[in-house]
Amino acid sequence: MIQLYIPLNFLGVIYREIKQSLTDLDKMFGLLEREREVADRPGARELVVQGAAVRFEDVHFAYEPSRPILQGLSFEIPAGKKVAVVGPSGAGKSTLARLLYRFYDVDSGRITIDGQALSEVTQSSLRRAIGIVPQDTVLFNDTVAYNIAYGRPGASREQIEEAARAAHIHDFISATPRGYETLVGERGLKLSGGEKQRVAIARTLLKNPPLLIFDEATSALDSRNERAIQAELEAAAQNKTVLVIAHRLSTVVDAHEILVMEGGRIAERGSHAVLMEQDGLYARMWRLQQSGAET
Ligand code: ATP
Numbered sequence: 030m031i032q033l034y035i036p037l038n039f040l041g042v043i044y045r046e047i048k049q050s051l052t053d054l055d056k057m058f059g060l061l062e063r064e065r066e067v068a069d070r071p072g073a074r075e076l077v078v079q080g081a082a083v084r085f086e087d088v089h090f091a092y093e094p095s096r097p098i099l100q101g102l103s104f105e106i107p108a109g110k111k112v113a114v115v116g117p118s119g120a121g122k123s124t125l126a127r128l129l130y131r132f133y134d135v136d137s138g139r140i141t142i143d144g145q146a147l148s149e150v151t152q153s154s155l156r157r158a159i160g161i162v163p164q165d166t167v168l169f170n171d172t173v174a175y176n177i178a179y180g181r182p183g184a185s186r187e188q189i190e191e192a193a194r195a196a197h198i199h200d201f202i203s204a205t206p207r208g209y210e211t212l213v214g215e216r217g218l219k220l221s222g223g224e225k226q227r228v229a230i231a232r233t234l235l236k237n238p239p240l241l242i243f244d245e246a247t248s249a250l251d252s253r254n255e256r257a258i259q260a261e262l263e264a265a266a267q268n269k270t271v272l273v274i275a276h277r278l279s280t281v282v283d284a285h286e287i288l289v290m291e292g293g294r295i296a297e298r299g300s301h302a303v304l305m306e307q308d309g310l311y312a313r314m315w316r317l318q319q320s321g322a323e324t
Contacts, residue, residue: 076143080109192235
């Protein structure tokens with residue numbers, strides 16, 4: 030009997046772990062109103078990453094058929110470059126990130142990484158290649174260590190601490206009575222927006238993926254915190270392919286290309302200098318933020 034019990038118990042543990050990580054991912058993205066319908070294609074291959082060049086090719090997408098969100102979106106992020114997406118609230122910026130992580134399948138067109146369509150590769154290999162620092166980091170009701178190691182299951186305590194140091198959250202964690210074993214989340218220690226974001230950065234640093242998605246927080250962090258987090262994000266992004274959904278235009282000035290989205294389409298595109306020269310929507314947003322920063 031005991032011989033049977035041990036493997037069954039083991040399977041139970043695995044089942045619980047898989048179920049937990051799916052729940053975690055759902056929470057991370059505030060999903061899902063639409064049924065999860067993304068599945069690995071039979072015989073799907075592992076994604077092979079070379080430089081992690083991203084291409085959106087005429088992508089159309091709607092959460093509900095009656096309300097198109099993305100309407101023929103095409104752009105490229107060359108390997109190791111940063112592309113920034115800006116635009117008014119509801120323009121579809123976060124939707125881009127969700128599609129790149131393949132939380133949803135596109136309705137038409139395709140998204141590729143190093144020439145491989147997302148629909149053709151396994152979800153597990155895709156998600157190993159991508160690190161996300163979301164707008165509002167949801168922490169799981171577990172220890173700080175679990176929350177950081179989520180990026181790389183099986184990471185050692187030394188690796189976890191190294192990532193926390195790089196994200197400037199180690200001293201804070203060490204000062205709590207139970208340190209890395211402190212419970213956080215709804216039922217544990219409450220962290221500020223900035224602290225939560227640092228945990229997300231530590232998680233991403235530990236994972237060390239070739240492709241990064243930053244969904245900048247709209248909530249106001251104080252500007253010292255903001256600059257520190259910005260510096261950490263830049264360090265994490267060295268030599269990686271980056272998609273940044275930006276709310277503060279100061280963070281996009283150095284982007285390879287800036288996409289200005291409006292109503293699910295790209296209204297303007299180009300470098301900061303080119304867009305300023307065009308004197309359109311981007312230039313107006315820039316002037317507005319500059320005057321806001323001064324007051
Ligand atoms: P913000 O800057 O405010 O974060 P955004 O440009 O990132 O906005 P998205 O989150 O991509 O905007 O949303 C684009 C549109 O899709 C919005 O009109 C939103 O209401 C809608 N939308 C987002 N998520 C869902 C969902 N799960 N189901 C239905 N509609 C959704």
